[in-house]
Amino acid sequence: MDSSLLEVWQAAASTPFNPAVGKDSQFFIAFLLLLIGVGITGVFALNRSITNILALGIPASATIA
Structure with a gap:
């Protein structure tokens, strides 16, 4: 895994x-x-409410991840 800077460039x-x-x-x-x-x-x-957290929070966190 030896690459010179010129090769990378x-x-x-x-x-x-x-x-x-x-x-x-x-x-x-x-x-x-x-x-x-x-x-x-x-x-x-x-x-x-817990339904809002499930309905909006899980897709929002999945989008960020």
Whole structure:
């Protein structure tokens, strides 16, 4: 597993980074995720029942993981 820095640099140059979210839509995606987070926080704050925790908390934690 001995690679020189030059070999690593050349390998990285041949495969450029392609982000999952394009540069033009980053603000929209971030704002949408922020609104979803605030909305889910409001749902939990208003109605903290065990069914809400199961219905919203488990999918939310699975999404983060």
